Amino acid sequence: MVFVKTHDISELTSELIGKEVVLGGWIEDLRKLGKMSFITLRDVSGISQVIVKGELNDNLGEINRQSVVSVKGIVQETKARDFAFEIKAEEIDVLGKAIHPLPVDPIGRVESNIDTRLNHRALDMRNQKTASIFKLRHHVLQSLRKTLAEKKFIEITTPKIIGSASEGGANLFSLEYFGKKAYLAQSPQLYKEQMTIGLERVFEISNFYRAENSHTGRHLSEFTSIDIEAAFMDYNDVMDVLESLVMDVYKFTAENCKKEQEVIGHTIEVPKSPFEKVTYNQCIDELKSAGEKIEFGDDLLDSHLRIIGDNHPGFFFLTDWPMKLKPFYIREKDEDPELSRSFDLQYGYLELSSGGTRLHNPEMLKARLKEQDLDPAQFTDHLKAFDWGMPPHSGWGMGLDRLMTTLIGIDNVREVVLYPRDPDRLSP
Numbered sequence: 001m002v003f004v005k006t007h008d009i010s011e012l013t014s015e016l017i018g019k020e021v022v023l024g025g026w027i028e029d030l031r032k033l034g035k036m037s038f039i040t041l042r043d044v045s046g047i048s049q050v051i052v053k054g055e056l057n058d059n060l061g062e063i064n065r066q067s068v069v070s071v072k073g074i075v076q077e078t079k080a081r082d083f084a085f086e087i088k089a090e091e092i093d094v095l096g097k098a099i100h101p102l103p104v105d106p107i108g109r110v111e112s113n114i115d116t117r118l119n120h121r122a123l124d125m126r127n128q129k130t131a132s133i134f135k136l137r138h139h140v141l142q143s144l145r146k147t148l149a150e151k152k153f154i155e156i157t158t159p160k161i162i163g164s165a166s167e168g169g170a171n172l173f174s175l176e177y178f179g180k181k182a183y184l185a186q187s188p189q190l191y192k193e194q195m196t197i198g199l200e201r202v203f204e205i206s207n208f209y210r211a212e213n214s215h216t217g218r219h220l221s222e223f224t225s226i227d228i229e230a231a232f233m234d235y236n237d238v239m240d241v242l243e244s245l246v247m248d249v250y251k252f253t254a255e256n257c258k259k260e261q262e263v264i265g266h267t268i269e270v271p272k273s274p275f276e277k278v279t280y281n282q283c284i285d286e287l288k289s290a291g292e293k294i295e296f297g298d299d300l301l302d303s304h305l306r307i308i309g310d311n312h313p314g315f316f317f318l319t320d321w322p323m324k325l326k327p328f329y330i331r332e333k334d335e336d337p338e339l340s341r342s343f344d345l346q347y348g349y350l351e352l353s354s355g356g357t358r359l360h361n362p363e364m365l366k367a368r369l370k371e372q373d374l375d376p377a378q379f380t381d382h383l384k385a386f387d388w389g390m391p392p393h394s395g396w397g398m399g400l401d402r403l404m405t406t407l408i409g410i411d412n413v414r415e416v417v418l419y420p421r422d423p424d425r426l427s428p
C-alpha cells in the first residue's frame with residue numbers, strides 16, 4: 001500500500017514527464033472502456049487524469065466514485081483538454097471507500113439544498129464551489145492578520161466563558177460552571193478595552209455567541225468577529241483602520257484568488273475609497289423625505305436601513321448615533337452630548353461593523369451603566385482597570401461571516417460558515 005504522496009496534482013510539471021510520482025486524492029469520475037479505464041483524480045490542489053491499462057485494469061474491480069486512492073504512476077503528456085498531464089498507473093490502492101449512495105453529490109450534478117449540504121458538510125467540501133468559499137475565507141483571514149500586524153496591532157485571545165455579560169444582559173447564553181452561573185461571551189468588549197493599558201493596540205479574531213432568536217440570512221448564534229481596540233485613537237482613526245482593512249481584503253482576494261472567483265462564479269470588485277460618511281441625522285432626513293414616520297432618537301429598523309442602503313449602495317459609514325441608542329461604553333460628542341462618537345460600517349442595508357470612541361472616565365462609565373439599567377457591581381473587575389491609568393481608546397467589531405457574503409455576493413451567512421449555529425441548527 002502506497003500512501004506517501006510525492007506531489008500534489010498542481011505540482012505536476014513538464015519536467016516530471018517520464019518520471020514516477022505518487023498522487024493521493026479522491027476519484028471524481030471513473031470510466032471503464034474495455035481494456036482501459038480513465039480515472040479523474042482530484043486532490044485539494046486540482047484534477048488529473050489517470051490511465052489504467054493491462055493487468056492493473058483487469059484487476060481494478062469496483063471502485064466507487066469519491067473513494068480515496070493513492071496512485072503510483074508515470075507522468076505523461078495528454079491529449080485530453082481538461083488536464084495538463086496524465087498519469088499512467090502502475091499501482092492503485094483504495095485507502096478509503098465511499099459507500100454509495102452518498103447523501104450529497106459533491107460534483108454538483110445533482111443540486112442539494114443548503115440544509116442537506118450543511119448536514120453533510122465534510123462531503124460538501126469536495127464540491128469545488130464550497131471549497132473555494134472556504135479557501136477564500138482563509139485568504140481573507142490571512143489578509144486581515146497581515147494588515148493589522150503592519151498597523152502594530154497585537155493579536156490576543158480573550159475568554160469565551162465569562163462570569164458576567166460583556167454587552168449588557170440581552171442575548172446571553174448561560175451555562176452551569178461548577179455550581180455557578182456562567183455565560184458565553186457576546187464579544188471581547190471589556191477585555192479588549194482593558195488590554196489597551198499595556199498593549200495599546202490589540203485585535204482578536206474569534207467566535208462569539210448571541211442568543212438571538214433570529215431567522216435571517218445574516219444572524220447566527222455563533223459568529224466570527226474581528227475586533228480591534230486602540231489606545232490614543234478616536235473613532236475617526238479606527239474608521240480609517242477599518243476602511244483600509246476592508247480595502248486590503250478586497251484587493252488581496254481580487255488579485256490572489258482568481259481561481260476561487262472563477263469557480264464561485266463571482267468577480268470581486270474592489271470598492272471605491274474613501275467610504276462615504278453619512279450621519280444618523282442625515283439618515284433621519286432621508287427617511288422623512290421618503291415618507292417614513294421617524295424622529296431623532298428612534299432606532300433604524302431593517303426597513304429603514306433598506307431605504308438608506310438604496311440611497312447609498314456599497315460601503316459607507318453611518319456615524320454619530322444618538323447616545324441613547326448606543327451601548328454604555330460609547331462616548332458622547334463634546335459639542336453635542338446627545339450624540340455619540342460612534343459608527344456602523346454598512347454595506348447597503350447590511351450592518352458589517354460597529355464601533356466608536358469609548359468612555360474612559362470611570363465615574364461617567366458607572367453613570368452610563370446605571371442609565372442603561374445595568375448594575376455597576378456586575379462590572380467591578382472591569383471598572384477597576386479604569387483606576388490604573390486607562391488611556392483614551394476606540395475600537396470596533398466586524399462580523400467576518402457578513403464580510404464574506406459581501407465579497408462573494410451572496411445573502412446567506414450559512415454558506416460561509418463551516419457548521420453554522422442558529423436557533424434551528426445545533427448539529428452536526
Ligand code: AMO
Nearest residue numbers: 187189210219220223352353354355395396397399
Ligand atoms: P455589535 O453587537 O454591533 O458590536 O457586533 C459587531 C458586528 O458583529 C456582527 N454580528 C453578527 N454576525 C452574525 N450573527 C450575529 N448574531 C451577529 N451579531 C453581531 C455584525 C456586527 O456589526 N462590542 C461591539 C463592537 C465594538 O464596539 O467594538 C459589538 O459587539 O457584523
